[in-house]
Amino acid sequence: MPDNVLWIITDDQPRSTLRSMDQTWRRLAQKGVRFRQGYSAMPLCGPARASMLTSLYPHNHGCDTNMTHQPFVAQGRDRDTVATRLQAAGYDTGYFGKYMNGLAQDPAYVAPGWDRWVALLDGMIDDPRVSVDGTIRKVEGQREFDRFAARRLRRFIRRHQDAPWFAIYSPTAPHGPYTPSPQHADDFDGVEWDPPALNEAHMGDKPSWLRDLPPQDRRRMQRIYEGKLEELQDVDDQVAKVLDTLRDTGQLRRTWIFFVSDNGYLLGEHRLFHKSQPYEESAGIPFLVRGPGVEPLVSGALVSQVDLMPTTLDVAGLDPDAGRDLDGRSMLGPLRSGDWSAWRRRLAVENTNLDWVLVREGSRVYIEHQDSDEWELYDLAQDPHQLTSLQDADVTEWSRRARELFGARGIAMRALEQ
Structure with missing residues (x-):
């Protein structure tokens, strides 16, 4: 029987917070491959989720604002996703968690490809609504929704022991407002x-719009960091329960588990707060893979959210490029062999709404702000916190490469990454 696949997608989780999740660290990170250089396709919730579901960068799927659901459906993107392809191949499919912003305006909608649909309709209020296969229910707050979705996922796993399945668990944590459970509400007090x-002192090498930004309130940033860490303990508990269910039903050894976030989060670094920006704290995400035959490894390979769909299709024995070629590439071969020498040499990240593009190659990262014709270049080996842009460098080749990448799609884009 083909292997199962589970994606776990957290919300607004910085890479640096992964180590705080003890059970996830022990049972996923140390049992599989932990990528030090995982990236969001676009560090904003809705566009990133569209990229994961379609293996298209935003310049190819056309959804560049956070109200993603309506344009995603209007363009027909929901009719060719990882779920529709796997369902057509005979997989049972289930979605459990936050989907895309804008779904509340279309509450009866159930996305094509999903046999089981437990999706959040209103993610930013204290009394969220949930669509269970198109029937509307209410739960008491975002954390309770995360637990509700996880319970439904565990039920789905138990009921599908005899057939291959694909599922996504997408909790709202650690997105604000920060409301950890009483069990974890004081775990990181005063961290x-x-x-x-943090509040970078010398901003002369940054784009002109950044240079006069006031410092962020350090105490506020600390409180938000504390809230994220405490909410992640609740996610950690749910991950452990899901892994227990897989183990207890005899499915853990034939299930591929991918753990990522939609984007990172800036908490005062470079005087910035939130996401959407082209710095490591925002564009970088936690990225873990555990699966059958995968040996534990910490990898420096450049991986992206757009790689999730082709890898999953490959696990199912499907041609990822059947019908249309994907922007991402399958990780299955390197995951099984441990040999990443033929993997991509360069990786793209973008924000088509804010008009910046990013190219990562080796230890260097080039950022081009196309609206203002400004650029930044960092050597992360020498400057991991991106404090000093290499302003004397000749970036002609970097700029050419960036414009080629962000004008390409599918096989042509993958060729430019080599």
């Missing part, structure tokens, strides 16, 4: 928050 780039 230190003093990263090197």
Whole structure:
């Protein structure tokens, strides 16, 4: 029987917070491949989720604002996703968690390809609504929704022991407002928050719009960091329960588990707050894979959210490029062999709404702000916190490469990554 596949997608989780999740660390990170250089296709919730479901970068799927659901459906993107392809191949499919912003305006909608649909309709209020296969229910707050969705996922796993399945669990945590359970509400009280780039003192090498930004309130940034860490303990508990269910039903050894976030999060680094920006704290995401035959490894390979769909299709024995070629590439071969020498040499990240593009190659990262014709270049080996742009560098080749990548799609784009 083909292997199962589970994606776990957290919301607004910085890479640096992964180590705080003890059970996830022990049972996923140390049992599989942990990528030090995982990236969002676009560090904003809705566009990133569209990229994961379609293996298209935003410049190809056309959804660049956070109200993603309506344009995603209007363009017909929902009719060719990882779910529709796997369902057509005989997989049972289930979605459990936050989907895309804008779904509340279309509450009866159930996305094509999903046999089981437990999706959040209103994610930013204290009394969220949930669509269960198109029937509307209410739950008491975002954390209770995360638990509700996880319970439904565990039920789905138990009921599908004898057939291959694909599922997504997408909790709202650690997205604000920060409301950890009473069990974890004091776990990180007073945690230190003093990263090197916090309220960066010398901003002359940054784009002109950044240079006069006021410093962020350090105490506020610390409180938000504390809230994220505490909410992630609740996610950690749910991940452990899902893994227990897989183990207890004899499915863990034939289930591929991918753990990512939609985007990272800036908490005062470079005087910035939130996401959407082209810095490591925002564009970088946690990225873990555990699966059958995968040996534990910490990898420096450049991986993206757009790689999730082709890898999953490959696990199912399907041609990822059947019908249309994907922007991402399958990780299955390197995951099984441990050999990443033939993997992509360069990786793209973009924000088509804010008009910046990013190219990562080796230890260097080039950022081009196309609306203002400004650029940044960092060597992360020497400057991991992006404090000093290499302003004397010749970036002609970097700029050419960026414009080629962000004008390409599918096989042509993958060729430019080599």
